[in-house]
Amino acid sequence: KDAYTRVDVGATYKFNVSNTDINLRLNVENLFDTDYLGGGGDNNVTVGEGTNLRLAAQFNF
Structure with missing residues (x-):
């Protein structure tokens, strides 16, 4: 499989x-939605x- 770049992003609002x-x-x-191989074996x-x-939401009382 050819080389690939997988992009992950995130943001937080407080x-x-x-x-x-x-x-x-x-x-x-x-x-x-890049096609890639996540791992494998023989x-x-x-x-x-x-x-x-x-x-996700987090509430702090």
Whole structure:
């Protein structure tokens, strides 16, 4: 397989509502849906995952 570049990006937004700190995190893995081999061995190959989007919220009371 040819060389490839996989692009992952993320951002965090922190704010406060009613004395509660809130952190929102957005992560995108494999932003451009690059085809790649994630690993393998002598007789197997692991195909890399496509684009993944993850949104998380953390609340601190």
